[in-house]
Amino acid sequence: MNLKRTLLALGMVLSLFSQGLKAQEEKKVSKWTTHFQTTVIAQKHSGFKALYSGENSLADSVEPTVTSLTATLFLGRKLWKGASVYVNPEVSGGKGLSFARGVAGALNGETYRVGEVAPAVFIARAYLQQHIPIGNTTYETVQDDVNQVTELVPTSRITISAGKFAISDFFDDNPYSKDPRTQFLNWSVWANGAWDYPANTRGYTEGVVAELVKPKWTLRVATVAVPRIANFHLMEYQITKAHSETFELEHKLSINKRPGAISLIVSNTHSQAPSYADGISAVQTGDSAILKVINGEEEHHAYGGKKLGIGLNIGQELADGVGVFSRLGWNDGKYASWAFTEIDRTATAGVSVNGSRWKRSGDVWGLSGALNGISKPHRDFLKAGGYGFIIGDGKLNYGSEGIIETYYSAQLAKFLWLTFDYQFVNNPGYNKDRGPVHAFAVRGHVTF
Numbered sequence: 001m002n003l004k005r006t007l008l009a010l011g012m013v014l015s016l017f018s019q020g021l022k023a024q025e026e027k028k029v030s031k032w033t034t035h036f037q038t039t040v041i042a043q044k045h046s047g048f049k050a051l052y053s054g055e056n057s058l059a060d061s062v063e064p065t066v067t068s069l070t071a072t073l074f075l076g077r078k079l080w081k082g083a084s085v086y087v088n089p090e091v092s093g094g095k096g097l098s099f100a101r102g103v104a105g106a107l108n109g110e111t112y113r114v115g116e117v118a119p120a121v122f123i124a125r126a127y128l129q130q131h132i133p134i135g136n137t138t139y140e141t142v143q144d145d146v147n148q149v150t151e152l153v154p155t156s157r158i159t160i161s162a163g164k165f166a167i168s169d170f171f172d173d174n175p176y177s178k179d180p181r182t183q184f185l186n187w188s189v190w191a192n193g194a195w196d197y198p199a200n201t202r203g204y205t206e207g208v209v210a211e212l213v214k215p216k217w218t219l220r221v222a223t224v225a226v227p228r229i230a231n232f233h234l235m236e237y238q239i240t241k242a243h244s245e246t247f248e249l250e251h252k253l254s255i256n257k258r259p260g261a262i263s264l265i266v267s268n269t270h271s272q273a274p275s276y277a278d279g280i281s282a283v284q285t286g287d288s289a290i291l292k293v294i295n296g297e298e299e300h301h302a303y304g305g306k307k308l309g310i311g312l313n314i315g316q317e318l319a320d321g322v323g324v325f326s327r328l329g330w331n332d333g334k335y336a337s338w339a340f341t342e343i344d345r346t347a348t349a350g351v352s353v354n355g356s357r358w359k360r361s362g363d364v365w366g367l368s369g370a371l372n373g374i375s376k377p378h379r380d381f382l383k384a385g386g387y388g389f390i391i392g393d394g395k396l397n398y399g400s401e402g403i404i405e406t407y408y409s410a411q412l413a414k415f416l417w418l419t420f421d422y423q424f425v426n427n428p429g430y431n432k433d434r435g436p437v438h439a440f441a442v443r444g445h446v447t448f
Contacts, residue, residue, distance in 0.1 A: 033076035033149045036448055039181040041068045041110050043441040045097055051433040054394030055295075055387050058102025058428050058437065068094035068110045069119060070181070074146045082131035082154075086147045092202065093119025097439070103428045104342045104372050104391055105188030105403045107439050109180025112201050112231075124204055127163025134158060159211040167197055167224055170209045171248050172265060174315040176325040176352035177368065181445055185421050186405050188370045189350065192311040193343035194329030195267055198226045198244035201233045220248040226271045230296035230338050231389045241303040244269040253316060260316030266309070273305030273336040276377035276386075283384045294336045294381075296389030305335040321354030325368075333375025342388045345373035355411075362411025372401040374430060382430070391429040399427040409445075419443040 042065055050060035071091045078084050096111030125147070133154035144150045147169075161170065172192050177184050184190050191197070198205050207224025223245050225235040236242045246267045253260035274282075274290050282290035292298040309331035317323045326349040333344035348370040355363025374382075382388070383396040407421040421441040428435045 031078040031149065033074070033144050033147070035074040035146045036072070037074075037146075037181060037446065038071040039069070039110060039443065039445045041094075041108055041185070041441055041443045042066070043068075043097055043108055043439060045107070045440070046438040048435050048437050050435075052393060052395055053434075054385075054392050056101040056390065056392040056429070057394075057434070058098045060434065063097055066095050066097055066111075068092075068096065068108060070110055072124060076147055076149050078149050078151065079128075082133075082151075083129065084149050084151070085128050086125060087123065088125040088147070089121065090124035091119050091121050101390055103425055103437070104374075104401050104430065105186050105193060105370055105425070106341060106390065107187075107423060107425075108185050108441065109187055109190050110185075112203070122202070123164065124202070125163070125165045125169075127161050127165050129159065129161045132158040132160070155213075155215050157213050159213060161209045161211075162207070164204055164206045165209075166199065166203050167205055167207075167209070167222055167246060168199075168203070170211070170220060170222065171197075171246055172263070172311065172313055172327075173250075173261075174313055174325050174327070176315055176323045176366070177327075177348075177350060181443075182409065182417070182419075183352070183364070184350070184366060184368055184405055184407060185441060185443070186368075186370065186403055186423055187341055188343060188346055188372055188403065189348055189368045189405055191340070192265070192313065192327045192329040193341055193346040193348075193370070193372055194331050195265060195309050195311050196269065196307055196331060196337055196340045197246070197267070198224050198269060199339050200227060200235055201231055205235060207237070216252050218248075218250045220246070220250070222246045226269060227339055228272065229299050230273065230294065230336060232296065238303075242271055244271075255316060258317040258319075260314070263313045265311040265313065267307075267311075267331075268309075269305075269307045269338065270303070271305040271307075271335075271338050272300035272303055273307070273338045274300060274302075275305070275335050276333075276375075276381040279336065279381045279386050280377075280384050283381070283386050291386065294389075295387045295392075305338065306332075307335055307338065308332050321356045323352045325350055325352070331375075333378050337378075337388055337390070342374065342378070342390045343372045344375045344378055347371050360411070362417070364409045365407070366409075367406045368404070370401075370403040370405075372403070372430075379430070393429055393431050393434060395433070396430065397432040398430055399432040401428065401430050402426040409443075415446050415448045417443075417445045417447075419445065 137154040137156035225237040250263035329346040350368030409419040
């Protein structure tokens with residue numbers, strides 16, 4: 001059965017590829033946009049010293065090589081003036097090391113915490129976007145791109161996007177650290193790990209994003225659905241009980257006439273998440289119902305979970321082909337992590353260098369460091385023997401989780417890149433009694 005599913009998914013990949021290639025060849029000036037990507041990642045980690053292991057621990061022995069696969073067709077169509085619709089059929093399959101458990105800054109941004117590894121076909125995005133000019137605005141031409149038709153866009157505008165999407169498509173952008181298909185793989189490097197951003201298991205949600213765009217700054221506001229169960233595929237939106245709002249103010253920078261940007265993100269989420277105080281009591285009394293809710297196994301059927309988060313994101317070009325980036329993040333950490341990963345504090349920084357400096361303009365080298373932490377209630381819950389949906393060793397000798405990642409992406413052909421990636425993880429899952437870990441990956445990426 002798994003072989004049949006794999007062959008079916010691979011057939012879908014080839015079909016999407018051929019359709020996208022045909023559309024790309026036929027496209028001159030069109031109301032349509034068609035792009036395609038497929039990414040395959042093979043990953044392995046070293047064995048390491050572990051005084052003990054638990055339900056969500058990264059395996060301390062050398063695991064067999066694991067592989068992930070995604071393939072996406074990005075379709076878009078102009079509608080009336082200023083409006084477009086975008087739909088993204090996607091195939092994904094495979095698994096992460098230890099099923100993406102054991103490291104809060106998980107090791108592969110293309111995998112998620114699921115038990116079913118057979119490739120599956122689904123609609124990743126399907127949303128309508130409308131630009132509304134404001135004031136005596138000028139216009140600029142935006143060229144065809146992924147989920148972007150060629151069009152004249154007002155430089156002062158309100159843009160509304162409604163439907164299904166990844167909220168990270170609109171928020172927390174950074175030109176040097178954003179996409180695990182082409183850049184850094186680690187979850188806490190390509191996104192703000194302390195932003196428990198609302199998403200289903202694969203990273204998508206439903207809702208509305210409104211953007212007030214001016215030439216030098218942008219204000220974004222979103223209200224979207226949250227998971228019914230921690231890190232689950234089913235979502236819910238109840239205006240008084242279950243929803244998430246995100247606010248971002250982005251300001252464009254110009255240092256020595258080189259582009260950059262800085263943004264402040266504030267998020268507030270309401271869900272069925274229990275508090276860690278309730279989780280500690282549940283460990284002490286043996287209340288398996290609450291423990292299964294925090295572990296992402298069951299629905300709580302009770303509301304009141306709250307999570308307030310703040311993040312800072314900076315990206316700046318320093319020289320031709322050289323850029324630096326940094327993210328800082330914090331959330332109150334009183335209630336269980338519910339959607340992204342188990343990080344309550346994070347600080348990351350890195351550098352990205354384009355290969356044009358050594359006459360390979362399609363290549364990129366990147367280096368980053370991340371330091372992750374959790375709140376005291378979260379810490380006490382894990383120390384008592386509790387499990388979240390990503391980490392939990394049954395015990396905890398707390399220490400900040402430190403990660404260093406470097407990659408080299410080489411362009412081998414017009415549409416093909418091959419990447420070699422290395423990650424060093426100290427105190428995986430915030431545990432001084434386990435690790436350090438060395439993880440290695442090879443990534444193949446096709447796009448047009």
